[in-house]
Amino acid sequence: MEKSASNWGVAAVPDSWNFKPNERLLGLMSLSVRGVLARIKAEMVAAGGGGGRPVIPMGHGDPSAFPCFRTAPEAVDAVAGALQSGEYNSYSTCVGLEPARRSIAQYLSRDLPYELSLDDVYLTNGCAQAIEIICSVLARPGANILLPRPGYKFYEARAVFNGMEVRYYDLLPGKDWEVDTDGVQALADKNTVAIVIINPGNPCGNVYSYEHLAKVAETARKLGIFVIADEAYAHLTFGERKFVPMGVFGAVAPVITLGSLSKRWLVPGWRLGWIVTNDPSGVFQRTKVAASIRTYHYICSDPTTFVQGAVPNLLENSKEEFFQKTIKILKESADICWEKLNGINGVTCPSRPMGSMFVMVKLDLSCLQDIKDDMDFCCRLAKEESVVVLPGRVVGCKDWLRITFAIDPSSLEDGLDRLKSFCLRHSKPAQ
Template structure:
């Protein structure tokens, strides 16, 4: 008789199926699209579906950051095992960096250093799974890592709407309708991935008032902090922490253009001490104590990276993103009938656009559109279905302007070729 191993039994909660159903990750989707590429097509791939601008020369990291890493390695002080408590200088540097934008000062005790933002998200979501039956409010469209982490952690997800006709603002009415006694937190992504939105001071204050009314923790995903190039400046959600406690998720991945360095943070902004009276931060710290830490030399270099990077570097990167945003908005809004752009992106490096498949032949939906354009044009675009928005597309514009223009020309040619004949 065949022996049955206990670990081979099907999980009662169906965690794997739950993750597959609720959130197909960006990585998995991009892998699927890469399989469509034609090896006989000698043209270069145009990566309009990625979130990594680092391959392009115009988006190389600042010299100060590279020197900080080199100095940390050469010092030989960061070659051994270390623990999060061994890096108070890194935590202090992050606290001072975040405090620049707040009406009050944070301390190193308010900071946890993480392996990029994804670990910060998983640590936070898993710590919210108690008590059982908890639910969390996520935006739609969303960043699918939140859905995946919630599925693994057993936290129910409820999606509130973002309003494309109002520059992707939070639909506060849908938030209030979704929340109940088991709702523990709301996630706010600003600047917006995938929408390219930047929320005003007034809108964020309205969100904080709503969180205060409903008794919710605000999880502020600010990985694209200060990457703005429109009329609305970046405002930290922590500015309104007197109304509701805020957990800020951030990293150097995007603003410093080094996503592969994998260092981020979780920052508590809680002037009323609400979180100190709960077990949430203890659970987060317990999770991080069991998990891998960022590499030691990255943590050792972090204070110098945050302190010595010049404003000129950030302004240059934002100027290129502004130019790219102008290029993509002009092309998509005026030259390609089957794609419409609700508004010009104001921040981050993404834009959500609406795909009208009724104007296209032999293309049923956004996923088929992305599969076929990858095969025929070597253009990679993320289907909106991955983010919960069927027949939308998320397009990255953080490329060399000339490469971006070539990618848009290929999209235009593809759409003309597949347009319905009148």
């Protein structure tokens, strides 16, 4: 006997379904570094790559795959010891284990004019979750947030997802990517809640001076907003300017610092980050921002407990030699990048990188033929040369490129030579 849907107990298909996806999610892939790089790599694979040569990844900031960028052995020992102890197999407390938070407070206080306490520290699954939490905490109806352009678009993705308005202020390439504070004041209104600064800079490789950070703090104070200081690349500096934490100015305007182990210790996969309130005047307590951050931790996931358990030993025992070695390689790579980019027709690098792992490069499409824009440039470069760089539109600047130099120096030289060959091949004939 033929079996019908009713014989199997399958309900008839309704005329329409009541569910549909969150519409805000559907357009956010274009704001994702991972999403755009995945698209470029997929097109490269489909086209057969650049003659079977090894792919050179100059588009993302994860140097940990290269042997010259291995983490400190003391960090590995700290995590292995925490795991083997059997003391960290349980759930964590919602804002993080007290010994880890206390150690991070002490570690960050070294660079501040006041002492942080463990209650100022909230642990997160890397900086990405820290951004998610802050955007969720601030997302009241009508609120807007000021973000840098160029900048890290994950802030926009999280803000838009939470229903916030995003307003972009400019970084000034002719002034080492300083904040356009006049532009900030023109953008802000009574619904502006915070300004984000990224220092050392992703994607620009800049490092802000003490004086410029003081100016940003005074601007925030004048506007009645606080500063979100993304310091994921803290202390990764190799130029004349040393890293100054924004928390130094916490008494001028309250500061929320976002940081992690990921970059300085070269362990992005360990997913241990933090939110820190730098607020000696107690503004975050009075406005209940601190209470909201704590409350959000009750409805989100925790960092892995044994990594939290490793933090005190990791911070105490990591040797200065490890950090200096990382800085030495980054400086060498940044110098290679600066010098080689200046010899390539069709691209312009406005300033020598002084920190982080990136540099911004402007495309001159008038010098190139058959290249429509930055996305086309990156896709064709990947297909022809097996070199992956990030289109500038992903960080807010169309017809620019973001290039990471945090790969081993020999691979970087090869990648930049291939970039030069690509530009020569696509250069317009001399008139």
